[in-house]
Amino acid sequence: MTSIASKILNIDRRIIWVTCIALIVWPLVSPIGLPMKVDEITRKYYDAIESLPPGSIVLASIDIEAGLVGENGAQCTDTLQHLFDKDIKFIQICFYRADGAILFENLWLPKVDQRDKVYGVDWVNIGYIEGHETAMTAFAADFSYPVKDYYGNMLEGLQLMTEVKSMDDVDLYIDIAAGDCDQALRQFATPYDVPAITGAMAMGVPDMIMYMEAGIVTGILGGLPGAAQYELLLNKPGAAIRGMDALSVVHIFLLCLVIITNLAYFSLRSKGEIK
Amino acid sequence: MFVEGRIIQMLLMILTIVAIYFYTDAVKKGREVTIRPIPALDAIEEAVGRASETGRPVHFTPGYTLGGLYNPTMGPGVMAGITILSKVAEVTARLGTGIIVSLAQAEAVPLVEETLKVAYRAQNLEVPANAVRFISTEQYAYAAGILSILLEERPGANILMGYFWSESLQFAEGGSYVGAMQIGGTCSPSQIPFFVASCDYCLIGEELFAAKGYIDRDPASLGSLLASDILRSILIGIVIVSFLAFNLNIGLIIDLLRM
């Protein structure tokens, strides 16, 4: 008994890792189809876009890094598709990482149906601006700050950019940047009283809820589950819903693992073998 | 003239400046200050000592900033980390332990080199070659570079103090795989849980900025510690009073705060 308990407490971590990998691959290859439920924060995110009248102006920072494709990728494509479907005009800009702009161009845009929207009239992609929060301040006050768009066109030649001068003309701010978006909220949402919705990592949700309570953020997508629920609301099952089974299975494995290690730990401690 | 909505903030800022100035003066004139112990800072000596016994180097990194040191959210944390480096370098110089400082900011290279030079010159020593290693301003290239350093140099102590993002846990666990003693410390609210869980000792939030005062005990730092405690008391008072006032339907205090 003691030897089993001490073995449990000293499992080689590689065994745990391999088990986790197996438990991720299995549901991906043969889907199980476990049930799920839509959260209030996701519904509010959906409503924020859904309730905008056609022709509204949105400033979007779809600005995630390559590492987050698993977590936030579905949020990006779903949101983008929602904007195109609802005839909303938007300006896309990245402040966090330059690959955010490259991914936008190469991964998200090709995956959505752009309908009959015209570049420069219905939407503009500014790309990446160096300078982070300092650049955000400058951009919020004057949208012509970056001078050129992602493709090298002068901003003053684009029709949408002549209509929209600063944050004052924007109806909604969307930030999908892995949850570390307090700087963006501080520069875009608060000073101009523009409602903001954010796509965060599941881990970033507690931080975002704080902003929701403070009235800065009106809706949140939390990681892959948020995207899966959003897809349910949009009635377009996609990438997010697939990954949810794997999440469940691995979580259950980890929960069992920690219960067993604690039982083993207590059994050894009650015998006085460890302190 | 005055920006609406920031008048109270301005008063708070002026109050803090005055308080720091006043208390620094008071400490200079002989006011006694007792500071509570901060185990993580006392542990630096122990960690470097252990590394030096086993003949392994010490690894230090002040973390990652997006953009550079001018980043308003992350820059201050990294700078605070560099102020602690002067203490770490002093101990490594004294014990003759190797030190590796890995950086994600190019402009911090001269700063860190000078910090090391001063600490080593005090012991009449030269800074070890290859001590300051800039790796990358890109987050994951920086992370991979540090993981390689951990595997190749096998440090005996892994000191992570500054601002981190997700790489915090990679460094903390990476250090534990090679058997280093770990001291963490960050003001990043999203990463502090992992340092608390994975490191042997951990500086939490404000302790990072107070570290220099704790180590040096010079009047300026002690005065600033006293002042921040006063500011903390004032804020706690404001929270309680404005909460009660708000719920007794006296909107005055919240309106004042919004001024």
Added chain:
Amino acid sequence: MVSNDIGIWTGALFTIFIYSYFIRNKQNIAFRFAQSTVVGCALGYIITLVMIKNVDTLAFTRIAGGNVIYIIPVLLGLLVYAKFIPQYSYLARTPISIIVSVGLALGARGALETQIVRQVISTASMPLFGVDLITSLSSIIFIVGLVSASCYFYFTLNPNLSSKLKPVSTLGRSFLMIYFGTKFGATIMSRLTLFLGRVTFLVFDWLGLG
């Protein structure tokens, strides 16, 4: 069907090389190869994007447009290179001082607003009366938690007072632990989805299973 796109193969092999880190506690050539690739790419990226493109759009375009004053920051930036000449290395201090003070000042003024005053206001506006019992209890718990956790950080209390406040700061520590625990629990899912993204790439895009 296994992919026959060389790009996907490259991506997949590099992914596996990176994870070879976890096989043993020693450096191996596969991980080192992937690490050299990523650091090399990042260096190229720093040279092109960070230096040349940014200095071009932020400074040279403006200088060419007549805003000659922007030549100063470029010259100041060049002063940082003085560190390579030991007797002039102190020249690097001036530009560093500018960078750091901008960061600190923007950080402090923003923090005072967003992270102090606004947080205090939204804490103060938690309802106590005229709501259901759970909400009003929650508000009280919240205030107690916030106040006690702030007390945990006092540095300079005199020993007498600090022993009296001990229960409060212990309670505060518990609230911090609750925060750390919930954050840890929530992050597990987040990290899992990251890895899920890589596995999805390997299983679907590379091996063509499922």
Added chain:
Amino acid sequence: MSNILKREVPLGLATVIIALLFFDYYVFTDITRNIALSIADWAIIITATAAGVGVLNMIIRTYQNISKRAEYWYLDIYMLVVMVVMAGTGLIGAYGTHPVFEWIMMNAYLPIDASIYAMVFFDIVSSYYRTFRVRSRDSAILFICAFIIMLKNAPLTGGMLPSFIPIGDWMLNIPSTAGSRAFIIVASIGVVAFTIRTMLQTERTTVGVVD
């Protein structure tokens, strides 16, 4: 002269810049606003110009490794080649549009980047297995909270045990947010005090005046 540049100029600049940026935030005048905006711009340009210091530091180190024939020195040569290719192709045309650059970016750099990020999953599992044992009161709290959140988060357990969802949400919204807010407030006090110390020239390391 050199003493002025060594100490007075960096320290004085810090005081002036911090004071000016504070003033600009609270009191609006056109002049200070313009100066403040350009100083912030300057910081970005200085950093961008100085980035080469890091690159040179890396190249010098790599060169030493290669000439010493340190372990894996051939990979260091390879790294320099990658660097040159990326830098060269990055400079041709609009940034990021050269086919070679884009190919390396999409098929090598970004997959490696993503994989390094996802490595954290292995680390968090290992840390979770190592740490989550109820040794003390603190670790008990840590353990219980994480456990409840995981029950709530897993789509299946959240669906089977729906009562954990409101409990988990409550924990995230009330005690956890109270703790995190306290953390954020006091950490910000630290930032403010640190900045003011720099402004009052009592914290000198921050502006490079270490001796």
